[in-house]
Amino acid sequence: xxxxxxxxxxxxxxxxxxxxxxxxxxxxxxxxxxxxxxxxxxxxxxxxxxxxxxxxxxxxxxxxxxxxxxxxxxxxxxxxxxxxxxxxxxxxxxxxxxxxxxxxxxxxxxxxxxxxxxxxxxxxxxxxxxxxxxxxxxxxxxxxxxxxxxxxxxxxxxxxxxxxxxxxxxxxxxxxxxxxxxxxxxxxxxxxxxxxxxxxxxxxxxxxxxxxxxxxxxxxxxxxxxxxxxxxxxxxxxxxxxxxxxxxxxxxxxxxxxxxxxxxxxxxxxxxxxxxxxxxxxxxxxxxxxxxxxxxxxxxxxxxxxxxxxxxxxxxxxxxxxxxxxxxxxxxxxxxxxxxxxxxxxxxxxxxxxxxxxxxxxxxxxxxxxxxxxxxxxxxxx
Numbered sequence: 001x002x003x004x005x006x007x008x009x010x011x012x013x014x015x016x017x018x019x020x021x022x023x024x025x026x027x028x029x030x031x032x033x034x035x036x037x038x039x040x041x042x043x044x045x046x047x048x049x050x051x052x053x054x055x056x057x058x059x060x061x062x063x064x065x066x067x068x069x070x071x072x073x074x075x076x077x078x079x080x081x082x083x084x085x086x087x088x089x090x091x092x093x094x095x096x097x098x099x100x101x102x103x104x105x106x107x108x109x110x111x112x113x114x115x116x117x118x119x120x121x122x123x124x125x126x127x128x129x130x131x132x133x134x135x136x137x138x139x140x141x142x143x144x145x146x147x148x149x150x151x152x153x154x155x156x157x158x159x160x161x162x163x164x165x166x167x168x169x170x171x172x173x174x175x176x177x178x179x180x181x182x183x184x185x186x187x188x189x190x191x192x193x194x195x196x197x198x199x200x201x202x203x204x205x206x207x208x209x210x211x212x213x214x215x216x217x218x219x220x221x222x223x224x225x226x227x228x229x230x231x232x233x234x235x236x237x238x239x240x241x242x243x244x245x246x247x248x249x250x251x252x253x254x255x256x257x258x259x260x261x262x263x264x265x266x267x268x269x270x271x272x273x274x275x276x277x278x279x280x281x282x283x284x285x286x287x288x289x290x291x292x293x294x295x296x297x298x299x300x301x302x303x304x305x306x307x308x309x310x311x312x313x314x315x316x317x318x319x320x321x322x323x324x325x326x327x328x329x330x331x332x333x334x335x336x337x338x339x340x341x342x343x344x345x346x347x348x349x350x351x352x353x354x355x356x357x358x359x360x361x362x363x364x365x366x367x368x369x370x371x372x373x374x375x376x377x378x379x380x381x382x
Contacts, residue, residue, distance in 0.1 A: 002218040004157045005380060007227045008083040009321045012075050013210040013308060014049045017059055018082065019226075023325040026333050027353060031307050033194050033206050040112070042181045047194050049208030049309040050176050051075065065132075070105045070115055072175050073128055075211035080171045083213050084133060087222075089167055093136045096165040098156055099126050100148035100172035101141070102313035107177045129171065137165075142313075145367030146276070147235065148172065149212070149316030150375055154233040156216040166218060172314035173211035180207055180312070187243060189280055195310075197277035197303035197335055198284050198349055200342030205278050208309025212318040223380060226328035231360070232263030233375040240370045244282055249290025251372035252364060256294055259374040265360065267295040270376070272332060272361040274323040277303020278310055279337070283366060288343035296362075302350045306336025316365040316373070327358045327379045 010018060014032030015025045032049035036042075053071075060074040063081060076099070089095060101122065108119040118124060126139030142152050149172045156168035174180070184190050184205060191204035216230075236258065238251030245251070260266060273296060275287055291297060304319045311318055326333055332354040341347065359379050366372045 002161050004160050004216055004218055004230045005220065005223060005227050006153065006230065006320070006324060006377065007215045007217055007223045008087045009214040009324065010079045010082040011210065011212050011318060011321055012079040014051050015307065017078065019321055019325060023322060026307050026322065027331065031194065031336055032208065033306065033309050041176060041178050046181065046190065047206045048176050049206065051209055068115070070108060070119060072105055072173050073125070076129055076171045076173045077132055079211040079213040080129070080133065080169060083215055084169065087215050089215065091133060091135050094166040095135065096137055096156065096159055096168035097130055097135045097139045098152045098168055098170045099129060099139060099141045100152040100170065100313045100317060101174055102143055102145060102148060103174060103177070103180060106179045107175060110178065145369055145371050146312055146315055147365040147367045147371045147373040148313035149318065150320065150363060150365045150373040151235060152317060153216065153230065153320065153375060154235065154373065157230045157233060160216065160218050168216045169213065170216060170317060171211065171213040172317040174312040174314050175209040176207050191279065194337055195279035195305055196337035197279040197305055198341065198343055198347060199338045200340040202279040202284065202342055204280055205305070206309035208311040210308055210311040210314050210318050212314050212321055214317065214321060220380070225381060226324045227380045228324050228327060228377040229380055231265065231376045231378050232259040233373070234258030234262065235371065235373040238370040238372065243368050245286040245366055246370065247286065249286045249293065251370055252287060252290040252366055252374070253293050255372045255374040256290070256362065256364065259376050263376040265376060267299070269360055270296065270299050270362050271358045272326065273299050273301040274319050274361060274363045275301050275303055276364055276366050277305055277335065279305060285343050287364070288345040288347050291347065292345040297346045298348050300332050300348050300350050302333060302335035316363065320363050323361050323363060327361060330358050331355055
């Protein structure tokens with residue numbers, strides 16, 4: 001089986017428009033989550049991570065685009081453009097394209113949006129990105145709730161392992177929209193304050209928007225210093241509830257166990273866990289139970305939602321990229337917002353930046369419909 005690597009990467013977010021800038025701001029303890037007062041999005045003030053529209057528009061115009069693009073398309077193109085240029089990869093029929101998103105251009109269904117409603121089709125979004133860059137292969141769009149970003153990495157790895165592609169570009173993105181905010185508000189899942197994953201005072205999520213991209217390839221040559229090898233990955237659906245996770249963490253437990261088996265590692269090999277950590281009562285509790293069942297309760301753990309909010313279909317990809325840089329810098333970043341453990345099982349929550357030799361990390365994600373995905377990554381260069 002071919003080895004596969006995550007290499008060139010980029011983040012477009014409220015914390016910056018490139019990965020090093022974003023990671024540096026996390027190191028400084030800065031958050032992109034702020035109080036938003038925009039009645040076109042939500043009738044009441046709310047906390048979220050939203051990209052400045054003027055900054056986004058000016059950055060996109062530098063690419064000299066032809067034609068009109070939606071907000072999400074601009075974000076995705078900006079992110080993907082950087083890594084295509086940095087990698088120097090020619091877009092032949094041996095190069096794949098995967099998009100991960102939950103709702104895509106859902107904002108085009110709003111009558112006030114100038115774009116045609118047909119733009120909301122996920123397949124249309126895929127072809128717009130494909131055509132902009134001139135990919136030779138058909139785009140693949142993964143939309144499996146909030147595991148989509150990690151699932152895209154898993155899928156790219158499998159395409160390369162089976163010989164379909166030599167390299168795969170992944171771009172993930174979701175925006176803060178009235179539809180998303182209304183939906184989570186109907187679940188009474190939105191916090192009126194900045195979110196606090198795993199904390200006793202947690203009261204729900206903040207929504208965020210981001211575009212993140214990464215190149216997955218089988219060639220160990222020409223890798224950037226933060227590159228990691230994908231050791232193992234797995235997905236499992238616990239089929240518990242349309243929105244609520246399994247109370248025993250069964251789906252996440254089985255996903256991690258299967259990823260361990262493929263990677264040929266165990267709990268003692270994991271230096272760090274980048275968990276899902278939405279700051280909802282049931283998600284955080286479920287994760288604590290699953291991780292304790294696997295003997296991972298002492299491993300340093302964070303949630304990055306306090307910096308970006310919950311970025312939905314891009315969250316797993318975004319957080320994997322930040323974790324790649326965490327390994328590269330041999331630094332553990334704190335779980336922002338956490339002050340006091342609020343789950344029934346012990347967890348080793350990171351509360352301050354820690355310098356530590358790091359080699360291997362576990363990334364987990366869970367989502368509506370009972371979906372769960374886990375992946376294990378190892379540093380390429382010590």
